[in-house]
Amino acid sequence: MTDPRRIRNFSIVAHIDHGKSTLADRLIQLTGTVAARDMKEQLLDAMDIERERGITIKANTVRIEYPAGDGETYILNLIDTPGHVDFAYEVSRSMQAVEGSLLVVDATQGVEAQTLANVYQAIDADHEIVPVLNKIDLPAADCDRVSEQIEDVIGIDATDAVQISAKTGLGIPDVLEAIVHRLPAPSGDRTAPLKAMLVDSWYDPYLGVVVLIRVIDGVIRKGDRITMMQTGAKYGIDKLAVLRPEMRDIPELGPGEIGILTASIKQVRDTRVGDTITHEKGGTTDPLPGFKPSQPVVFCGLFPVDSAEFEDLRDAIEKLALNDASFTSEMETSAALGFGFRCGFLGLLHLEVIRDRIEREYGIDLITTAPSVIYHVYMRDGAKIDLHNPADMPDLTHVDRLEEPRIKATILVPDEYLGDVLKLCQDRRGEQLDLTYAGSRAMVVYDLPLNEVVFDFYDRLKSVTKGYASFDYQMTGYRADNLVKMQVLVNEEPVDALAMMVHRDRAEMRGRAMVEKLKDLIPRHMFKIPIQAAIGGKVIARETLAALRKDVTAKCYGGDATRKKKLLEKQKAGKKKMRQFGKVDIPQEAFINALKMDG
Amino acid sequence: MAAEPWQAAGFGLYVHWPFCQSKCPYCDFNSHVAAAVDETAWRQALVSEVYRVGAELGRRPLTSIFFGGGTPSLMDAATVGAIVDAATEAFSPSNALETTLEANPSSVETGRFLGYRTAGVNRVSLGVQALDDTALRALGRLHTAAEARAALDIAMANFDRVSFDLIYARQHQSLSAWEAELAEALAVGTDHLSLYQLTIEPGTAFGERFARGRLRGLASDDLGAEMFEVTQAMTEAAGRPAYETSNHARSGAECMHNLIYWRSGDYAGIGPGAHGRITVGGQRVATEAARAPGAWLDAVRTRGSGEVLREGIPATEQLEERLMMGLRLVEGIGLDQLEGLDQDRVSQLRADGWIEPDKDRLRVTPAGRPLLNAVLRELLT
Ligand SMILES: Nc1nc2c(ncn2[C@@H]2O[C@H](COP(=O)(O)OP(=O)(O)OP(=O)(O)O)[C@@H](O)[C@H]2O)c(=O)[nH]1
Ligand code: SF4
Ligand SMILES: [Mg+2]
Numbered sequence: 001m002t003d004p005r006r007i008r009n010f011s012i013v014a015h016i017d018h019g020k021s022t023l024a025d026r027l028i029q030l031t032g033t034v035a036a037r038d039m040k041e042q043l044l045d046a047m048d049i050e051r052e053r054g055i056t057i058k059a060n061t062v063r064i065e066y067p068a069g070d071g072e073t074y075i076l077n078l079i080d081t082p083g084h085v086d087f088a089y090e091v092s093r094s095m096q097a098v099e100g101s102l103l104v105v106d107a108t109q110g111v112e113a114q115t116l117a118n119v120y121q122a123i124d125a126d127h128e129i130v131p132v133l134n135k136i137d138l139p140a141a142d143c144d145r146v147s148e149q150i151e152d153v154i155g156i157d158a159t160d161a162v163q164i165s166a167k168t169g170l171g172i173p174d175v176l177e178a179i180v181h182r183l184p185a186p187s188g189d190r191t192a193p194l195k196a197m198l199v200d201s202w203y204d205p206y207l208g209v210v211v212l213i214r215v216i217d218g219v220i221r222k223g224d225r226i227t228m229m230q231t232g233a234k235y236g237i238d239k240l241a242v243l244r245p246e247m248r249d250i251p252e253l254g255p256g257e258i259g260i261l262t263a264s265i266k267q268v269r270d271t272r273v274g275d276t277i278t279h280e281k282g283g284t285t286d287p288l289p290g291f292k293p294s295q296p297v298v299f300c301g302l303f304p305v306d307s308a309e310f311e312d313l314r315d316a317i318e319k320l321a322l323n324d325a326s327f328t329s330e331m332e333t334s335a336a337l338g339f340g341f342r343c344g345f346l347g348l349l350h351l352e353v354i355r356d357r358i359e360r361e362y363g364i365d366l367i368t369t370a371p372s373v374i375y376h377v378y379m380r381d382g383a384k385i386d387l388h389n390p391a392d393m394p395d396l397t398h399v400d401r402l403e404e405p406r407i408k409a410t411i412l413v414p415d416e417y418l419g420d421v422l423k424l425c426q427d428r429r430g431e432q433l434d435l436t437y438a439g440s441r442a443m444v445v446y447d448l449p450l451n452e453v454v455f456d457f458y459d460r461l462k463s464v465t466k467g468y469a470s471f472d473y474q475m476t477g478y479r480a481d482n483l484v485k486m487q488v489l490v491n492e493e494p495v496d497a498l499a500m501m502v503h504r505d506r507a508e509m510r511g512r513a514m515v516e517k518l519k520d521l522i523p524r525h526m527f528k529i530p531i532q533a534a535i536g537g538k539v540i541a542r543e544t545l546a547a548l549r550k551d552v553t554a555k556c557y558g559g560d561a562t563r564k565k566k567l568l569e570k571q572k573a574g575k576k577k578m579r580q581f582g583k584v585d586i587p588q589e590a591f592i593n594a595l596k597m598d599g
Numbered sequence: 600m601a602a603e604p605w606q607a608a609g610f611g612l613y614v615h616w617p618f619c620q621s622k623c624p625y626c627d628f629n630s631h632v633a634a635a636v637d638e639t640a641w642r643q644a645l646v647s648e649v650y651r652v653g654a655e656l657g658r659r660p661l662t663s664i665f666f667g668g669g670t671p672s673l674m675d676a677a678t679v680g681a682i683v684d685a686a687t688e689a690f691s692p693s694n695a696l697e698t699t700l701e702a703n704p705s706s707v708e709t710g711r712f713l714g715y716r717t718a719g720v721n722r723v724s725l726g727v728q729a730l731d732d733t734a735l736r737a738l739g740r741l742h743t744a745a746e747a748r749a750a751l752d753i754a755m756a757n758f759d760r761v762s763f764d765l766i767y768a769r770q771h772q773s774l775s776a777w778e779a780e781l782a783e784a785l786a787v788g789t790d791h792l793s794l795y796q797l798t799i800e801p802g803t804a805f806g807e808r809f810a811r812g813r814l815r816g817l818a819s820d821d822l823g824a825e826m827f828e829v830t831q832a833m834t835e836a837a838g839r840p841a842y843e844t845s846n847h848a849r850s851g852a853e854c855m856h857n858l859i860y861w862r863s864g865d866y867a868g869i870g871p872g873a874h875g876r877i878t879v880g881g882q883r884v885a886t887e888a889a890r891a892p893g894a895w896l897d898a899v900r901t902r903g904s905g906e907v908l909r910e911g912i913p914a915t916e917q918l919e920e921r922l923m924m925g926l927r928l929v930e931g932i933g934l935d936q937l938e939g940l941d942q943d944r945v946s947q948l949r950a951d952g953w954i955e956p957d958k959d960r961l962r963v964t965p966a967g968r969p970l971l972n973a974v975l976r977e978l979l980t
Contacts (some may be wrong), residue, residue, distance in 0.1 A: 007704055059629050151728040525973075550970065551971070552969055552971040554797075554845050556844070557857060558875075558876070559873065559923060561923065568975070575980045
């Protein structure tokens with residue numbers, strides 16, 4: 001049990017890649033938390049996908065001990081958070097568990113879109129904020145300019161910003177002192193009934209469900225009987241530990257402390273992040289407000305390339321969902337693709353990560369259909385339908401109106417690319433809300449339909465700005481618009497997996513782009529194939545894929561029989577990766593690539 | 600019950616000579632450029648291989664011998680003679696034994712033609728490839744068009760049966776240029792012609808240039824298709840119609856040896872990298888010899904056999920091979936030899952006009968011939 005006055009809890013937040021995890025490494029290293037021989041770069045990014053992509057996906061907590069300049073030893077609980085917008089939820093709930101934030105800004109890049117988004121969240125959470133300018137070892141670092149930006153754009157004082165290089169370790173002692181002296185100690189009443197926040201939970205193959213908690217009031221001990229106030233579930237505590245970052249058992253945790261517990265909880269789904277944990281007997285009657293649950297916003301179909309692997313896919317999805325409450329799935333059948341799942345994700349990166357894991361960890365080849373959002377369909381009879389899949393769009397004659405989700409997008413971009421960014425947003429049906437300048441950079445705020453953003457907006461943004469723009473968004477609500485379902489017919493047959501919702505005014509353009517793409521993606525067959533886009537019964541775009549005219553091996557003698565057979569085997573394998581539509585074989589990549597827009 | 604193809608289609612001996620004077624940029628055959636070849640050693644090794652397979656197959660009746668390569672016309676006539684003699688002794692040659700030798704049309708090689716005839720060769724196949732000097736250079740060939748014509752004259756004077764190869768759909772070749780060249784070729788008057796569309800194979804010089812985007816002026820699919828059609832029409836009009844995808848002959852002048860391959864007959868293959876298909880104790884097996892010339896020679900000398908692979912061919916694969924090889928022939932395949940074929944797929948292909956409606960044979964229609972690989976995919980995948 002530690003005196004709360006000797007505790008500091010904080011999150012490290014920043015735009016993606018500004019060096020949060022590297023700073024966490026240095027803090028861990030300098031305080032001797034991890035032995036030198038066990039140290040490695042971005043130590044806390046333990047998942048394969050995190051290490052491979054060099055990004056943080058899951059927030060991570062570490063407890064370190066720091067003997068400060070004032071002669072006292074402090075307990076520091078740091079939470080390293082992800083920078084990517086898809087995982088913004090991890091940041092927001094981490095912030096609920098701590099009193100302060102280190103705001104890391106790459107001194108060569110300056111303030112970016114997620115820097116802003118994170119600062120606003122930290123301010124909302126009543127955090128003390130310590131600005132940290134990182135990467136000052138690089139010649140392009142410009143601390144004065146970036147400090148000025150922090151003051152102008154964010155409006156917080158940057159005169160005491162700590163200048164560091166997380167890579168070389170320069171300035172790290174100053175960060176530690178700033179944590180101790182500038183961040184507040186937690187408050188809390190040791191004698192009050194137990195009140196602890198359920199911050200996060202995950203599945204550990206050896207321990208079962210592990211719950212990360214932050215004690216607000218009271219004391220929690222191993223063996224205690226506890227209640228989760230929202231779910232009403234009751235458990236006995238099997239294990240209580242702190243993370244260093246590996247688990248180190250501890251007999252009790254008091255106010256201001258952060259640690260984990262296990263309690264024979266079967267599934268991650270049995271826990272609610274933001275829930276209040278108290279004692280079964282004599283507990284608090286005053287629960288914490290809880291967190292807003294994370295909602296999947298992007299949906300797509302995942303189908304096994306080899307339909308025999310459907311059960312394996314079900315298994316993989318169930319296992320992944322065990323550990324990721326924001327990933328949802330339900331079974332889906334498609335005339336085109338057979339049996340699969342309609343899955344919900346926090347964003348495209350989240351989608352990519354899950355898809356990668358299924359393909360790699362479970363060895364299943366997947367067909368991914370175009371991402372879609374949830375439309376609200378209001379029926380004439382007053383019913384409301386949440387439409388996750390364009391293929392399920394009800395007959396228009398019964399529909400009163402359709403609403404689509406909108407977002408508020410914030411884009412920071414160097415002046416010279418502003419024109420291209422405005423055009424891109426305009427093309428995607430955006431409405432400008434704000435345009436301000438900070439030095440040579442513009443900050444544009446747009447109201448955009450989410451459906452125009454989920455697919456390739458971010459890729460386009462990166463390409464028109466050569467990677468110099470940053471982007472962040474929040475859902476704002478639903479709005480009615482003139483939306484229609486566009487179908488694609490290949491050889492006169494509708495392909496349900498290619499159906500999509502589009503704005504009526506953009507339908508011709510999208511339809512044309514789609515049939516042109518498909519014409520390149522579908523291999524020539526022995527007959528010519530009409531490819532059409534249609535709304536209702538009306539064809540709005542059409543291309544014809546010419547018939548194959550020549551495909552014959554010129555030479556084939558005695559020695560070639562074996563070789564030709566190998567070729568045939570390859571073709572058989574290739575055919576498995578295609579889907580048959582009537583007489584037409586469509587390659588799996590076509591389902592996602594057909595949607596990519598070049599403009 | 601119908602005779603199995605291996606009983607009905609004859610039996611051939613393939614002899615591979617792996618050396619060439621230089622490597623052609625389009626060629627993916629097992630051919631090597633060697634500074635010096637110890638021909639006596641090679642002669643002994645090849646002769647010993649002939650005796651080895653002859654003993655295994657019990658002096659089977661022999662329909663044909665084929666010297667392929669590489670460039671077999673770099674062999675001494677004495678080497679050819681020794682191998683032919685060994686084959687005549689190790690097998691039971693038929694009265695009409697066909698003995699073919701592939702030759703390049705350089706003057707050195709044509710000088711050996713008389714010797715080859717004396718050694719028992721009765722058919723030559725000349726690697727002419729083009730009747731145009733610029734094209735010949737682009738194909739990396741060492742001869743000129745004039746030398747090719749001279750070689751054809753000498754060949755026709757020495758042998759009753761002469762064939763030659765041309766490659767078309769070459770870089771920058773127009774449809775009319777090919778028509779003119781083919782007319783010239785037909786006017787030479789051989790009974791047999793092999794006409795191949797240029798194919799870019801991986802692992803060749805052309806293949807690498809192609810991968811780097813450096814091989815310009817290749818025929819589009821559409822142009823290739825038109826050239827193929829013109830080739831069918833012109834050879835037919837000249838009395839030498841296609842009897843196989845790329846082979847054209849007057850009736851009766853077809854290459855008996857190659858017909859064995861396409862009719863899924865038995866053949867023994869000797870020499871580096873040679874493949875064989877033989878039936879031993881009722882089971883059809885595939886054989887393969889060591890590919891590298893040095894390794895092959897060592898294997899024959901030390902182990903008494905150049906063969907490095909022998910495996911049974913399961914029934915389903917035999918059916919696949921029969922279709923892949925047999926549908927190349929205009930005559931097609933007897934349906935009695937195609938047990939296990941998916942009849943629904945055949946019916947569909949018939950309905951779509953790719954397969955002839957014959958009751959007892961499976962034959963690709965003229966429209967289907969340029970799309971044979973697609974037809975096979977429909978049948979087999
Ligand atoms: N030169 C230099 N590079 C740094 C410094 N700090 C971090 N980096 C590099 O910047 C890249 C991103 O660092 P991370 O620590 O993974 O960044 P992050 O903010 O945790 O990234 P996300 O978790 O994906 O948002 C890595 O290649 C680091 O090596 C620094 O002080 N100097
Ligand atoms: S001569 Fe024939 S075998 Fe030799 S490299 Fe040229 S094409 Fe190939
Ligand atoms: Mg990180």
